[in-house]
Amino acid sequence: MFIGGLIISGCSTQKNTAQSRWWHSFMTKYNTYYNGKVAYIDGSLEKEDGNKDNFTELLPLYTVNNKNSKSLGASNFQKAIEKSQKAIQQHSIHRRPIWNKNRKKSVKDKEWLNRKEYNPFLWKAWMLMGRSQFHMGAFEDAASTFSYMSRLYATQPAIYGKARAWLAKSYVEQGLMYDAEDVIKDMYRDSIDWRAKKEWDYTLADYYIHTGEFTKAIPYMRKVVAHEMRNKQKAREWFIIGQLEAALSHHQEAYKAFKHVIKLNPPYELEFNARIAMTEVLASSQTSRMTNKLYRMAESDNNKEYLDQIYYAIGNIFLAKRDTVKAIQAYELGNTSSVRNGIEKGTLLLHLGNLYWTKEEYSDARRCFRDAFGMLDQEHPEYEKISDRSRILDALVPYIEAIHLQDSIQGLAAMSEKDRNAAIDRVIAEYKKNAKSHEEEMPTILPTNNMSDLSAQSIGQKQENNRLWYFYNPTAVAQGKITFQKIWGKRENTDHWQRSNTTVVSTDSVIQNKQDELAVYQNSQETIRKNNIKNDSLNPLKRAYYLALIPFSKEQKEASNKIIEDALYHAGIIFKDELNNLNRSEKYLVRLVSDYPKYEKIDDAYYNLFLLYSLKKENAKARYYSDALKRNCPKSVWAEILSNPNYIQNAKMEMQLEDSLYAATYNAFKESRYQEVTSNEEISKKKYPLGLIAISLSSSPD
Structure with missing residues (x-):
């Protein structure tokens, strides 16, 4: 017992000796860190196996970017974080070692004495904690961890370089590109230690993909593939390279990249999408051959689940050739053949709806947008446009x-x-x-x-x-x-809709x-x-x-x-x-x-025709319908307005008054003076006719 007590006391974190450093390094590595590393690996495998990529868009380098994959492995990553925190708490050595004053200090000695952490293994616990936070999607926490780590290991270039690489990545995933750029510039100014090069290849590839600088991203992505040890991840990274090359219209390079994917024998979905992508990049020069290949793929029983993607690719090929009729036929076939209602079908319907919208076939456009609306999440770049168009078409069709x-x-x-x-x-x-x-x-x-x-x-x-x-x-x-x-x-599709106030919503x-x-x-x-x-x-x-x-x-x-x-x-x-x-x-x-x-409402029709031709700058026709309004509907409010020789000046004044009333109403709303808000709304309805404010003053006839 006495000897054990001496060993424990000799290995206290309050002492900094060769013995205490070795002891705490050993305990960190084979106790808490080991358990955390196992949990991290389990979490990474869970995220990799459960990840569902959206092949209709550019794949992210890190699967944590996929909305449905963000929570995968969370419990294991949380366990890794807890083990890392425990290791840091129990085995961190901050006390400086005792130095023999008779010995002259070298540059290396000075660096050693200026360190803030003396457990030689503990940096791995810090790195494990930050990486676990990153893959959980807790990017702010990860950025805080790597920022502190870069200060803690500022005198050790290899560890410092790795921490700064992960800090930049954390900023990138948060969309903080200016902060990421600052970190990158600082590292290039200070030079990157060779032992941190691998981390920086990943970081720079991710950064340039996010900023849309694909030409700069591709060389780093090729380095990333060279670093990768596992074929499944390597195949996915080759697919990203193919997408980047295709986006730059480097069709042959893209074809070769997708071919690399197939050679690595990846999961079937990845292989299938690589084959689809190969046909699309060669379609410009081999349209007939590629479409025939896709039709053969559609006939395969293995691809019944992916028919929407196959016909979507066929439609894209025809659309690139400006054959809109065949493109629509292919998209419609993909829509009716699809056996799933996922993002792939939603993307197909979105493109089909846009084609119908352009052709002014609004009933079909409405059908496509309505169906696509439920398959695309709110983060989709065209979600707001679909929502707006669906609202208009629901009223129009x-x-x-x-x-x-x-x-x-x-x-x-x-x-x-x-x-x-x-x-x-x-x-x-x-x-x-x-x-x-x-x-x-x-x-x-x-x-x-x-x-x-x-x-x-x-x-x-x-x-x-x-x-x-x-x-x-x-x-x-x-x-x-x-x-x-x-x-x-x-009305919105919500509970108890019939109890809410109908005053505003029914005035459309x-x-x-x-x-x-x-x-x-x-x-x-x-x-x-x-x-x-x-x-x-x-x-x-x-x-x-x-x-x-x-x-x-x-x-x-x-x-x-x-x-x-x-x-x-x-x-x-x-x-x-x-x-x-x-x-x-x-x-x-x-x-x-x-x-x-x-x-x-014939007077409203005349007035709107007057406005319409004013907007078209067809003044003779605008005057014709203005006269028809005055002649056929002399008691109409619009006839009275247009009969006033100063109607343009009045319109301008009313627009200014409307702006002032709006500002006053908004201020009242912010200060919770709701009675005043309601009162102002009624005044606006009575005093400032909407049609008058809509006049195109600059194009109205004299």
């Missing part, structure tokens, strides 16, 4: 489809019985064709060019015993949505007007269906089903016209104000004032 539907069924009503029956038979034939190709599920009939008679009528039931269910009638759903918005306004300019006419026509259709519940009017394979939808009577025709004129007005406003598509807005509003001059 029901009006467009309502116009097309009512025009179609009115056209059917005007036909001879023979022609009408022939048109209906064509719809039934297509319905049967679609039903046959989907034996397990009755499909919805989608618009096609040869169904113009009923193309907007997306009719269909999912199963025979569910024919009566409201939600299998897309037209009823669309019209029901408009009616709902008229009563409740635009697109839906604030009455939609009773929609319900009138819908109810007439439902009445017909109920009266014929036992006959063929419920069977989409019978003519009676479609005849029940056609407005034959005068009342039905009037109700149908009400739907058209209201939809023309709202669609025209949305095209002008939300999409800035003045040509489409002109088409709808001009038809409204020409075909439906008795529309209850």
Whole structure:
């Protein structure tokens, strides 16, 4: 016992002798550090095996960058941190050693005496703690650890260089590029110890990837691959090199990099994506060969799970050749063939939706954006754009489809019985064709060019015993949505939505007007269906089903016209104000004032046409609709405004007053004076008409 006590006392951290340094180094290495290192390795393997890369984007060098992989291995990394902290607490030696004053100090001796930590192994515990924090995603903690470590080991170039490399990496992962750049510049000024070169190769590769300097990143990535010992990680790093080369249009170099991936026999998903990428980088010179190769891949049973990616790649090849029709066909095939609803399908739908948006095929664009919206997370770079476009299309598309539907069924009503029956038979034939190709599920009939008679009528039931269910009638759903918005306004999909205040949300300019006419026509259709519940009017394979939808009577025709004129007005406003598509807005509003001059909001239509042509700088047409407004609607508020010779000056003044009122309202809101906020809002509504403020003053006619 006495001897043991002497050993323990001789190995106290309050003493700094060769014996105490050896003892604490030994205990650090084979006790707490060992257990922490094992936990770190287990955590790293768990993160590696569970990681799910998004191959539609540039892969990150460190998998902690993947949102779904960040938490993997957390418990093991936390254990490694705790063991490291314990090792540091128990075995750190700060006391300076006793120096023989008769011995002359060399440069090496001076460095030794100026150290702040004398346990020769403890730096590894510090490094283990910082790396564990980094791979947990606790980048701020990791930066603090490596920053302190670089001060603690400032006199030891190798350890200092490694700590600074990880500090820069921690800044990079936080997006603090200026801080990372400062660390990098300082290290280059002081020179990097050769023993820290490996860490700096990783750091500089990661830094240049994040800053988008791919030309500088590639040489360091090749060094990273040379350092890597494990084939699985090496294959992933070669894939990143291929992506970088492809981004720089270095197609041959990218092809070789992806070929390296396959040679390393990686997991199948990585190999599959490498093969896909190889076809894309060579597609510019070998389009036919590469698309045929992708079609063969689609036929393989091994790739059934990846059909969305295969057809997405085919679509990209056609799009690069500016063959939009074939690109859309490939994307649509990928959409319908996909058996998963992940980021890959979401990316495909996003690109498909953008194509439809550009082609102004808004119904299809809405379908794609709506589906993609649920597959892409909020961190996606185009998430806000999708959200905004989906919001606009949710308001616009029901009006467009309502116009097309009512025009179609009115056209059917005007036909001879023979022609009408022939048109209906064509719809039934297509319905049967679609039903046959989907034996397990009755499909919805989608618009096609040869169904113009009923193309907007997306009719269909999912199963025979569910024919009566409201939600299998897309037209009823669309019209029901408009009616709902008229009563409740635009609502988020949240709990207790009906209890919240409707004052603000129901004032949307697109839906604030009455939609009773929609319900009138819908109810007439439902009445017909109920009266014929036992006959063929419920069977989409019978003519009676479609005849029940056609407005034959005068009342039905009037109700149908009400739907058209209201939809023309709202669609025209949305095209002008939300999409800035003045040509489409002109088409709808001009038809409204020409075909439906008795529309209850005809003065608004005239005024918006005046604004539209003012924006287009077609002053003669703007003046024409200004005069028409004054002549046909002399009591309208817009007529009074435009009749005032000083309306431009008034508009400018009102815009200034509106800005002042907004500033006052915002200040009241910040100070919780909510009654004043509400009061200011009411004043703004009454005093400053929105349309007046929207005038393009610089382009208005004299």
